[in-house]
Amino acid sequence: MSEPLIFELSRPGRRATAQAPLTSVDVDVPEQFRRSSTPVLPEVSELQAVRHYTRLSRLNFSIDTHFYPLGSCTMKYNPRACNQLAMLPEFLGRHPLAPAETAPGFMACLWDLQEILKEVTGMRGVSLTPMAGAQGEFAGVAMIRAYHLARGDDHRNEIIVPDAAHGTNPATATMCGCKVIEIPTGADGDVDLDALSAAVGPNTAGIMLTNPSTVGVFDRNIQAISRMVHEAGGLLYYDGANLNAILGKVRPGDMGFDVIHMNLHKTFSTPHGGGGPGSGAVGVSERLLPFMPVPFVGEAEGGGYRWIDESERPQSIGRLSAFMGNAGVLLRAYVYARLLGREGMPRIAEYATLNANYLMKRLAEAGFDLAYPERRASHEFIVTLKRQARELDVSAMDFAKRLLDYGFHAPTTYFPLLVPECLLIEPTETETREILDEFVAAMAAILDEAGQDAEKLKGAPYTTPVRRLDDVRAARQLDVAWKGEDAA
Amino acid sequence: MAFIPHSSDDLSEMLQTLGLSSIDELFDEIPDDLKIGPLEGVPPALSEMETQRLVRERAAADKPLVNFLGAGAYEHHIPAAIWEIVTRGEFYSAYTPYQAEASQGTLQVIYEFQSMMTALTGLDVSNASLYDGGSGVAEAVLMAVRANRKSKSRRVLMLGGVTPAYRHVARNIAGTQGLDLELVPVDPSAGRTPLEALAPWEGEDLTAVVVQHPNFFGQLEDVDAITDWAHRQGALLIGVVNPLSLAVLKPPGEWGADGADVACGEGQPLGVPLSGGGPYFGFMTCKMQYVRQLPGRIVGRTVDLEGKAGFSLTLQAREQHIRRSKATSNICTNQGLMVTAATIYMAMLGAEGLRRVAAHSMANLNRLVDQLTAVRGVELVFDGPRFHEAVLRLDRPAGPVLNAVAERGIAGGYALKNDYPDLGDAFVVCATEVRTDEEIAAYARTLEDVMRRAQVA
Numbered sequence: 001m002s003e004p005l006i007f008e009l010s011r012p013g014r015r016a017t018a019q020a021p022l023t024s025v026d027v028d029v030p031e032q033f034r035r036s037s038t039p040v041l042p043e044v045s046e047l048q049a050v051r052h053y054t055r056l057s058r059l060n061f062s063i064d065t066h067f068y069p070l071g072s073c074t075m076k077y078n079p080r081a082c083n084q085l086a087m088l089p090e091f092l093g094r095h096p097l098a099p100a101e102t103a104p105g106f107m108a109c110l111w112d113l114q115e116i117l118k119e120v121t122g123m124r125g126v127s128l129t130p131m132a133g134a135q136g137e138f139a140g141v142a143m144i145r146a147y148h149l150a151r152g153d154d155h156r157n158e159i160i161v162p163d164a165a166h167g168t169n170p171a172t173a174t175m176c177g178c179k180v181i182e183i184p185t186g187a188d189g190d191v192d193l194d195a196l197s198a199a200v201g202p203n204t205a206g207i208m209l210t211n212p213s214t215v216g217v218f219d220r221n222i223q224a225i226s227r228m229v230h231e232a233g234g235l236l237y238y239d240g241a242n243l244n245a246i247l248g249k250v251r252p253g254d255m256g257f258d259v260i261h262m263n264l265h266k267t268f269s270t271p272h273g274g275g276g277p278g279s280g281a282v283g284v285s286e287r288l289l290p291f292m293p294v295p296f297v298g299e300a301e302g303g304g305y306r307w308i309d310e311s312e313r314p315q316s317i318g319r320l321s322a323f324m325g326n327a328g329v330l331l332r333a334y335v336y337a338r339l340l341g342r343e344g345m346p347r348i349a350e351y352a353t354l355n356a357n358y359l360m361k362r363l364a365e366a367g368f369d370l371a372y373p374e375r376r377a378s379h380e381f382i383v384t385l386k387r388q389a390r391e392l393d394v395s396a397m398d399f400a401k402r403l404l405d406y407g408f409h410a411p412t413t414y415f416p417l418l419v420p421e422c423l424l425i426e427p428t429e430t431e432t433r434e435i436l437d438e439f440v441a442a443m444a445a446i447l448d449e450a451g452q453d454a455e456k457l458k459g460a461p462y463t464t465p466v467r468r469l470d471d472v473r474a475a476r477q478l479d480v481a482w483k484g485e486d487a488a
Numbered sequence: 489m490a491f492i493p494h495s496s497d498d499l500s501e502m503l504q505t506l507g508l509s510s511i512d513e514l515f516d517e518i519p520d521d522l523k524i525g526p527l528e529g530v531p532p533a534l535s536e537m538e539t540q541r542l543v544r545e546r547a548a549a550d551k552p553l554v555n556f557l558g559a560g561a562y563e564h565h566i567p568a569a570i571w572e573i574v575t576r577g578e579f580y581s582a583y584t585p586y587q588a589e590a591s592q593g594t595l596q597v598i599y600e601f602q603s604m605m606t607a608l609t610g611l612d613v614s615n616a617s618l619y620d621g622g623s624g625v626a627e628a629v630l631m632a633v634r635a636n637r638k639s640k641s642r643r644v645l646m647l648g649g650v651t652p653a654y655r656h657v658a659r660n661i662a663g664t665q666g667l668d669l670e671l672v673p674v675d676p677s678a679g680r681t682p683l684e685a686l687a688p689w690e691g692e693d694l695t696a697v698v699v700q701h702p703n704f705f706g707q708l709e710d711v712d713a714i715t716d717w718a719h720r721q722g723a724l725l726i727g728v729v730n731p732l733s734l735a736v737l738k739p740p741g742e743w744g745a746d747g748a749d750v751a752c753g754e755g756q757p758l759g760v761p762l763s764g765g766g767p768y769f770g771f772m773t774c775k776m777q778y779v780r781q782l783p784g785r786i787v788g789r790t791v792d793l794e795g796k797a798g799f800s801l802t803l804q805a806r807e808q809h810i811r812r813s814k815a816t817s818n819i820c821t822n823q824g825l826m827v828t829a830a831t832i833y834m835a836m837l838g839a840e841g842l843r844r845v846a847a848h849s850m851a852n853l854n855r856l857v858d859q860l861t862a863v864r865g866v867e868l869v870f871d872g873p874r875f876h877e878a879v880l881r882l883d884r885p886a887g888p889v890l891n892a893v894a895e896r897g898i899a900g901g902y903a904l905k906n907d908y909p910d911l912g913d914a915f916v917v918c919a920t921e922v923r924t925d926e927e928i929a930a931y932a933r934t935l936e937d938v939m940r941r942a943q944v945a
Contacts, residue, residue, distance in 0.1 A: 041837075358505060
């Protein structure tokens, strides 16, 4: 199964004639500014375009078609109602600079979402404007930095990051002009308290933590960590990538965190969309309220809502997007939150955790090694194939690719970096027990294959639109744009 | 329970497998004093039917406005097929193509997108997109600091015609890394930055110059001369462009003798709805020599082990999940669905369709300007060449007039008083191909009526 490039379907003079104005008018710009060459874009009919992109969609694995246990990504069902309601014509047609008073319904949805997120995170303020998790992280660390600068603590520029953290954490700290201090994870999966104690000091700006962490366990010492960092004058940043594991059960604010970003495309089930758009709303404690990114929604005098911007928040870290963030994504998250309601939120954490622990137990029984066998899994857990790599000469990558042939998207591979040959597996709460059992059966079958014919795994996948791709060639013989038939 | 499939038998059997008697035991590693009771501040669950009723009522409460607002977000016709395809589950509910063999659809779309953006901008390589136009400018400035190894100053000149919000975003994001962003003011009589305005920086060590074309006022800058000037100072030239304008305007890759080094901007005009401010997408293209400093995802074409062509993420050594604290950016994803929409939009319209959309937008703007300036107390501020936006000045404060116009169902423009106090009571208006003669005439009549009423004076 494969599909030519849209450019290869192109014929001179063809186009989707219904989609542009029917008459041709002259362009009113002086010669010096005009384009002399015609850009090489496809010339295809509407049907050709529809068929081509529909066929391309069918080359993807997705939640709607496959079990997608990608650890740390929370690939759960994206309810269709969220999309339907966010795409009501009144919302889609709204210009971002139109007066807020003309959109009381839209503003009320965003206000309600801010309030719901404050409640489930235990924070004092929420700003919805960051456009992805990484931008939420940026906002969080920028607020920590702004807090210290406002107190005259210019020297506090060290951000402590555990070695298990997402790559975005150290990258964000660098973007905020901070120095990264990496600390090891203990053998039990919790933060190494001695290492933390040695790392904190007068230059500590804060610590970035994911809890439950990326190794799939809840850090039992979180209150001690919080005390230690606060006593040193630092603040605590909560990476909300794993919020799904604790939603409605425990709150980052109660654990002592000063700032949190939420990946609404994970916990609040807005679509991942092949890699975006995301949404990285941030929540803050009392002391960071003045620094929140703008704009956010406030109550207006005499009822209704309005945007609050820099003019009322002079200490804000400012705006991070041209307008007000990914509004359409926020509407989807709002609809999801209303469908879940008060009762639904803790059920998310409970069943995500149940599915993860069940799957972990069943895989262990099937002969797989767990990275942290003594611990309770959160909503995800790690299998390490270190032993199979040594004994059978197969890698985590081979297992991942072979799973595709069995009709399952692969778990996250080679992350976190500290566990060798690892698969990070997150089943989510929306999967049935039958699917989990089928996944275990597939993993067991692959393990069996590995014992009998390791080469079979190395050649996988066999049933996907393409076989294993040459990534080295992709980087060395860079072909990142179509330049005409001759170049192909 | 919404979206949770477990029957009570499932629950009890799964707990039995785990040797547990209740689901609460799964949380036994969490300190008890952290556990919370019901979330009183969250409203009770609603069914889908009830949720639809609530949200539809709210949408209906919003006042529909006829848009003459642009200022960075533009209303264009969006072919019906686009969002039908974009919201197919196979695109909508997939993730970043880490497993290339199971993501060829997404990857090929991005490769086609990259190809189209390089064709439009006249540059060599494109990334898979950034969050929006504003954060795109910030990333471009940071990229220039990495790419321009000859410059040590970290000084970036930002021309005053760059959209004010983009300048603020760039300052807020890039400023934390010790960059010095200096503003070159607009000539308030021309609405552009003439070459002479750059004279104070002649001979200085500059890392980059940022010019927007068409600029925030819709005016066309002297990009050829500005590009050459930047290169004479050893600076990289970053062009912020409206991608639709490139159907008719000279692309950044052809500006001056050597072309712009980086082009970026807001991709929303290409098939993405206004949607209250997002999600949109930022795009970025550059010369091949800077590809390793380009932030964000990049898709490359390669072959599989049978020699068949396929696509995968490439040059990942630039990115945060490999380089961590030394990455080109903390950016993790792109704006996948928006890029899918833009790719289908460009495929359906083609170069001729885009040219027609651009030309009709410009013709409608000219009609709008003619009719609005015929109203007493309204004048055109800049008479230079422009693209689908223009600046008008009133004989009284613009804010109250625009509010009164909005009360009558017209989003009349964006007041410039806060961002450009030198321009007085001015505002920027926009007309695209979707505005009809009747709507334009209705706006002129409404403005005339509002201006005649003493109470807004």
